[in-house]
Amino acid sequence: MRPLTKALLGLVAVIGIVQALAVMALTWPLAGVRAWLLVYWQPAHWVLFGLAAFVGITFLIMLLVAVLRPATTTKLTLASDQGDLSVSKRAVENTVAKAVAAEHPVKGVAVAATMHKSHVKQATIDAYSLDPTDLKAQAAGIEKTAQTKLEHLLGVPVKKIKVNLHPGAKAPGNAARVL
CATH class of the missing domain: 1.10.287 (Helix Hairpins)
Structure with missing residues (x-):
């Protein structure tokens, strides 16, 4: 608080x-x-x-x-002509984390999503960069990857994506790179 x-x-x-x-x-x-x-x-x-x-x-x-104030939920409901599909918050977070780790030189990717019934309100991405030269450009690329993954693959709108990118030297010892 x-x-x-x-x-x-x-x-x-x-x-x-x-x-x-x-x-x-x-x-x-x-x-x-x-x-x-x-x-x-x-x-x-x-x-x-x-x-x-x-x-x-x-x-x-x-x-x-x-x-x-709209309530947050742990299930994202995707409506289609064949019925509704519920996707868990954890699945959305894992999908974004794996997409970011696969496309960018980062490790220790952690994603926290805040969802409403039919859209993702906010996604916060924490990662440690393996290439600490241009963190701002890398953060913009990570934000674009997350936006693309959520909007095109899942078909849900995203209100805000926040990226916290840290230099790789500060990464904890147990932060492994996801392949």
Whole structure:
């Protein structure tokens, strides 16, 4: 989880806890707390109203994200006139990894795909180059190979392909070249 997301979730949690404690103090018969809150009722009233509005808007946004954001899946569904074919996420990742390893001088190819029901949203390719001279051109070639493999062979659109190409000297010892 990103640090900003953690901070925002923590802020919402703290505000929600403070709001819940303030509402409990107003409704539960705690004489000392209730007397203090009633003395300062006007500012406390607006603070509680503001906290409630903030928490309500936050949960409304969370609900909209949960409802409107498309769900990812582990099965890619390919429709044809003879019926539907389901291809697993692992098969898509292995197909791209083998195509990249066969056409480019790389080793330790790892592919992570994020898929929706009928298309690949993102494919992230990590590889170690055996020829560290022009990594940018190699990364562009790897991206084109992955795009071609996914779009022409599987017939599915790809929204984004991200290539992380590292010099071969930094490759882990167990990263073997796939032939």
